[in-house]
Amino acid sequence: MTRILLFAFIGLCFNFQASAQCCSAGNPSSDGGALGITKNSLTVSTSFLHSYSDTYFDGSTRSDYNYKEVQLDFNLLSVNYSLTDKIKLTTELGYFLAKKEVFTLFNKEKKAFGFGDAIIGIQYHAYSNKKKLLNIAHIFKLTLPVGEFDQIVNNIELPIDLQPSSGSYKFNPSVLITKNFFGSKYALSSFLSAEFSQRINTEKTDHKYGNLYKASFKVAHRTNNNLNTSISLQFQHRKKALNRGDIMESTGGTSLMLQPGISYHLKNNYSVNTSMGIPVYKNVNGTQLTNKYTFEFGISKIFHLKILKPQIDPKML
Numbered sequence: 366m367t368r369i370l371l372f373a374f375i376g377l378c379f380n381f382q383a384s385a386q387c388c389s390a391g392n393p394s395s396d397g398g399a400l401g402i403t404k405n406s407l408t409v410s411t412s413f414l415h416s417y418s419d420t421y422f423d424g425s426t427r428s429d430y431n432y433k434e435v436q437l438d439f440n441l442l443s444v445n446y447s448l449t450d451k452i453k454l455t456t457e458l459g460y461f462l463a464k465k466e467v468f469t470l471f472n473k474e475k476k477a478f479g480f481g482d483a484i485i486g487i488q489y490h491a492y493s494n495k496k497k498l499l500n501i502a503h504i505f506k507l508t509l510p511v512g513e514f515d516q517i518v519n520n521i522e523l524p525i526d527l528q529p530s531s532g533s534y535k536f537n538p539s540v541l542i543t544k545n546f547f548g549s550k551y552a553l554s555s556f557l558s559a560e561f562s563q564r565i566n567t568e569k570t571d572h573k574y575g576n577l578y579k580a581s582f583k584v585a586h587r588t589n590n591n592l593n594t595s596i597s598l599q600f601q602h603r604k605k606a607l608n609r610g611d612i613m614e615s616t617g618g619t620s621l622m623l624q625p626g627i628s629y630h631l632k633n634n635y636s637v638n639t640s641m642g643i644p645v646y647k648n649v650n651g652t653q654l655t656n657k658y659t660f661e662f663g664i665s666k667i668f669h670l671k672i673l674k675p676q677i678d679p680k681m682l
Contacts, residue, residue, distance in 0.1 A: 391508070391531025392459035392481045393439055393659075394579070399541075405670045408445040412638070412663030413438070418656045425648040431469055435526075435654060438462040439481070450490070455506070457484040461529045475521070479529040480512035486537075498545035504558075508535035515569045525572055533574060534563040550587040556580070564607075575604030575617045593628040599642075605650060615651030620644055634667040 393414055418435040421428040443457045459481035467474045486506035493500050512530030516523050525532075539558030546552070560577035583597035599622045606616040626640035642659035649655065 390525055390528045391510070391533070391535075392441065392457070392484065393437075403669070404447055404450045406447045407668040407670055408443075408447075408665055409668070410443045410445075410663055410665030412441050412443070412661055414441070414659060414661045415439075416656060416659045418654050420655050420657055421652055422647060422649050422655050423652045424650075425646075428652055430652055433469060433654065434467045435465070436467075437464045439464075452490070453488040455484070455486040455488060457486075459483075459512075464527055464529060466524075466527055475518065475523060475527060477516055477518065477523050477527050477529055479516070481529050482531055482535075483509045483511045485509070488541075498547065500543045502541045504537075504539045504541060506537040506539075508533070508537065510534065514565075515567060522569065525570065531562070531574070532565045532567070532570065532572075535574075536561045552585045552587075554583045554585065556583075571609045573607040575606045577601070577603045591630045593630075595626045595628070597624045597626070598622070599624060615649075615653055618647060618649030618653065620648075620655075621646040634669075636665050638663045638665070 393416070414437070416435075416437045416439075421430040421432070423430075438461070440460045440462060441457060442460075443455070445456075446454045448454055461478050461481055463476060463478055465474055465476045484506050486504060488502055488504045490500065490502045508531065510530045510532050514528050514530045514532035516528055537558060537560045539556065542555045542557075544553040556579070558579045560579075562574040562576070564573040565571065579599065579601050581597050581599040583595055585593055585595040588594050600619075601622070602619045603617040606613045621644070623643045623645050624640050626638065628636060628638045630636045639662045640660075642656075642661075644656060644658075647655060
């Protein structure tokens with residue numbers, strides 16, 4: 366019965382017509398992290414993200430303005446290594462299969478593709494209370510703009526939001542809090558993060574992304590030994606951007622997104638994950654194109670690495 370209700374709920378979410386802010390340049394935000402990985406384990410995962418935006422908002426009100434639509438298809442490769450039971454090293458590399466703007470009034474489009482940003486990070490399991498089943502981890506990530514920026518297609522320089530790479534170094538500190546309950550299949554988690562971008566200063570671009578602040582609250586349910594289901598509420602607030610030192614009034618804002626998800630564990634330490642992002646509230650500065658939905662599908666595998674022992678007995682030397 367629980368499964369039927371859950372899939373019915375997700376089906377309703379696919380038809381929900383709410384909106385949220387559109388994606389900016391660079392990799393879309395990745396997962397906040399996970400606890401419970403043991404020492405010397407390696408997790409390799411790849412995920413596909415599809416996002417579509419076609420609705421303009423003025424403040425918190427839907428606008429009749431109709432200028433363009435944006436669609437992106439994005440692939441992320443992630444490798445995480447658990448150095449100890451408390452420290453995990455992370456790396457990510459993003460690639461845009463397609464990042465497209467369609468101008469509805471002129472029936473024309475601009476399209477970009479290529480590598481986005483690379484991310485390196487470290488996660489530290491700072492606190493664990495076995496009696497309360499409470500855990501806290503600190504995560505620090507650094508974004509490296511390794512992909513192409515100031516990209517030109519058909520002799521036209523693409524707008525900054527359409528560039529595959531963000532063109533900016535970014536620092537992303539965050540905190541992950543998890544709470545379990547004895548004898549319960551339910552678990553709670555909260556993820557708080559901030560993103561601070563370096564000013565882009567090239568021959569063609571002088572731009573500073575607004576700082577980004579995010580908070581999410583998730584309820585997860587272990588439906589059976591292999592299936593985990595979840596629902597999360599994600600809050601996001603972005604400050605206004607700067608262009609050549611001037612504030613861009615129609616940038617930044619606040620949004621709230623509902624995200625149901627499913628994770629299924631397979632044999633040989635494989636797992637598949639899927640989720641749907643449905644914006645339920647937003648309040649943008651000025652008039653902006655906003656996101657209609659996001660869909661993500663991923664596959665991951667955990668490898669338990671063995672420590673290589675010396676082939677020669679030191680006592681014999």
